[in-house]
Amino acid sequence: METVKQIKILKITDNVPEEKLDTVVVEKPINIFVNLEFYAALMCSPSELEELAAGFLFSEGVISSAGDIKSIEEKYGDRVCVVLNHEFRKDSENLKARSTGCGNGSVHLNALENRNFNPAEDGNRFTAESIAGFMKEFNHMSGVFRETGGVHSCAICFEGGIEYFSEDIGRHNAMDKVIGKAILKGIDLKESVILTTGRISSDIVVKAAGAGVPIIVSHSAPTDLALEIAEAANITVLGFVRGNRMNVYCCSKRIIS
């Protein structure tokens, strides 16, 4: 499916209108089915839908690894059908907080309140220079964004640079897609860095914590609650990473000069 579309618009410059062709980003509702039952509908960019479903179900705690998935299949252009190796009953009574963010950022209030994560491992450390380098590579990769101004991007890096990259109209979807990719390949993320174009709200940190990612990097801002959770989960948060400038908000031990 196409993720962008050409449309006719009226461009006005200094009160002078002109008809022009312009590119806008495509938004689609996608239905996720688990063991043949409807689980959730996401508004998203129609690309990498299996990865999106895998990452989303991982974030939701429905699966804990690719081993839980018997089959995953995109069907009819509007759904992803996931069959698990175990029984599953959707608990509609789960108390969820709607997120501040894009797509599927539902957050179990309990997760926020109990902070019962496995803290991230201390693992690798990175120089400020290599973080700036990752971000430079990242900024060059988002073609759709440059074309339409309408999507968020997310990437997972290891020491050598960016390994996985995804984009979506929603910043949570972009993160689920990129984590979904790594999970479907059985990749361990405990030495990785995750990059996002979006703001770092609590649910973004909860997703990273769930995946064992120890470092989150954004060129935007974190919230106080995101930092509180990151601190508890031993996750390093860097924001406003622009050129050779960056803010390290917590767990700065992983960043070396």
Added chain:
Amino acid sequence: METVKQIKILKITDNVPEEKLDTVVVEKPINIFVNLEFYAALMCSPSELEELAAGFLFSEGVISSAGDIKSIEEKYGDRVCVVLNHEFRKDSENLKARSTGCGNGSVHLNALENRNFNPAEDGNRFTAESIAGFMKEFNHMSGVFRETGGVHSCAICFEGGIEYFSEDIGRHNAMDKVIGKAILKGIDLKESVILTTGRISSDIVVKAAGAGVPIIVSHSAPTDLALEIAEAANITVLGFVRGNRMNVYCCSKRIIS
């Protein structure tokens, strides 16, 4: 409640770290109760919570005007209790699409599929110059954004300029707050313009359509589905409004040179 907070960060410039005080935006879970029952939890900026609850319940179709509200009260710092003039049962089986966006952008798939809005009235027309003027005023108003880079803003204008303004970590929350303000005062929005710092996704258009707002203005991008719904709902969408440049994506009849 404070919406920003001072914290100690490590600022790195050209590999040189320096401890500094920085301001981050506050994120809080707020629980909305309707007729004494829990309805939803939103992650938001802790300000204008009654307006947020009113706008949110309006967007959800739980209320259709201020007249439906018997009382609305912020309590214990973490909840808003809304008592309606009518009985209400939460239908947990409603098929909802999670939104691409911030906060509470749940969207009834039916609303998207049936497009059964009352089309916006043709109402006032505005010059490109006055739209640019609204946006200039709007850009100057968002103090928290300038301080932290972490919030979205939304405003409702009439011919004379901006009348209502709200901000929140979530772009949907900001829109619900500002629409909530107008609704609580019984203001008719059919001659208004709504401004947002966020992208225009389908759920943003659905919110505007529900409130009868005929013009949506953003300095960011719309999605194709947002434009499809806007067209069906007779709503004018302007994006990338920056200085004296702007794109009119649909229903350009309301913008005059």
